[in-house]
Amino acid sequence: METLIMHPQNEEQASALKAIARAWKISVETSPYNPDFVAKIKASKKEAEAGKFTTLDPAKSVWDNLK
Secondary structure: OOOOOOOOOOHHHHHHHHHHHHHOOOOOOOOOOOHHHHHHHHHHHHHHHOOOOOOOOOOOOHHHHOO
16 A cells, blocks of 8 residues: 655645545544754755765864864
8 A cells, every 4th residue: 555645735725635534534644743843854954965064073072073
């Protein structure tokens, strides 16, 4: 079986999708994560992939690494 991920644009669409799923007895899961947090993590991952990151030396203290 495949998993479908839908992205409703507003609360009305989300409610309609949930109602249809309940009517067809399809289980619905919601993400426990805040969408803003997820977007921030995805943006950070893109920056890291582009080489925008700082490497820390474990032999130094955190504060010495940030100098």
